[in-house]
Amino acid sequence: MTQQKAVLRSDGFTFKQFFVAHDRCAMKVGTDGVLLGAWAPVADAKRVLDIGTGSGLIALMLAQRTGESVAVDAVELDEQAAVQAQENAAASPWASRISVYRDDIRHWTQRCEHRYSLIVSNPPYFTPGSDCATPARASARSTTDLTHDMLLNCAESLITEDGYFCVVLPTTAGDRLLTLALQHGWHLRFRTDIADNDRRPPNRVLLALSPHPGEEFLDRMTIRGPDQRYSEAHCSLTRDFYLFR
Template sequence: MSQQKVSLRSNGFTFKQFFVAHDRCAMKVGTDGVLLGAWAPVTGAQRVLDIGTGSGLIALMLAQRTGKTVPIDAVELDEQAAGQAQENAAASPWSERITIYQDDILRWVKTSEQRYSLIVSNPPYFSPGVDCATPERAVARYAADLTHDALLTCVESLITQEGYFCLILPETAGNKLLALAQQRGWYLHFRTDISDNERRPPNRVLLALSPKAGEPFHDRMTIRGPDQRYSAAHCNLTREFYLFR
């Protein structure tokens, strides 16, 4: 039993309703992806797209949160990660609803005939600089070819008029993307600033943008409380996913 537990910890992450293997992915299961998958507004979603799905984590979370007739499409550039995402999807309770595409979103968008009422992305955000351990990790971390301007261009051609585009970024990068999006005619609907605890300023931001105008809602969430335990807000947000909550 102990060897099995070690294997699960080293090769992937077990959630309440599914398991995500990530040993062949440059970017592992992490807090950012879980927050976005749990936070993105799914009410009324009719078709969902996950751009840069990696292990398939966010696609799986959104499959759990949406109805039985909602298709989930996910695009991943890296061949190894896309293959692992496909395996994770096939082993999940929602295998018939999740489709993984191994492709560059900049190329894939030109042939897609679908429109999506919810698009999510945990995008690259660093400018190319410090070398990464592998080229795959560099692609996952650095906004080189998939700049935020290019990402917005892709999403603009894929989203429905009343759809949401949701993403998580470091606060500085998030503010820059938000300003760029608003210049291009997007509207902010929801924003949650994330901080590690009450004493620290926000270091992450969750954004929900839409082509349709609306009154923005802005709040803040801390990951941990004064006792260093996970905060009530964080527990409530992730309750349906993390074990022992």
């Protein structure tokens, strides 16, 4: 049994400082969300937004990583997922700092009066018509309701001048979003390509984009080493969250 499975329950996932129930969410707690929540640059974050929060996992991770003065807003379209995210936030040590909104991010963006120094999203990436077990899962995983073009437009409207917009995607989808983002006027600042192990090519990518140019930082990380144990880089990144690390 792996370390991750040791803390996985049928209804959710236990982390060091919080529990995420996800039995009413189409998308369960997974590696992608944990990687983004642990990786996104928070050093200068003053207000944080999680687009498509699902169970609230990434919002909770970012609340753990930021100071008491940092507010974390989370928007989720699916009603059941939004309610569960609200419950997870309320049960966490950061209940006073996390606000979950059940809304379409496109409509919410038009009403929002805040600007965010950090925006994160574990966005949909399948094209419409891809096979999924349930309609809710299809909506969460496909770009029918929220295309990457729409997502970039929303982030552009909400980001501060020196903020970061961060996503995690499969490599091919990430490259497509990056090309589209550059066309929108975004600038790549951080990129980490993720491979399951040294024998396989990267299959997912973490991207941090900014409205303004600056130095680019590119690196690569493997999740497991040759002995199939979690790599030191992966353990270092997730140590504050996973139990038994």
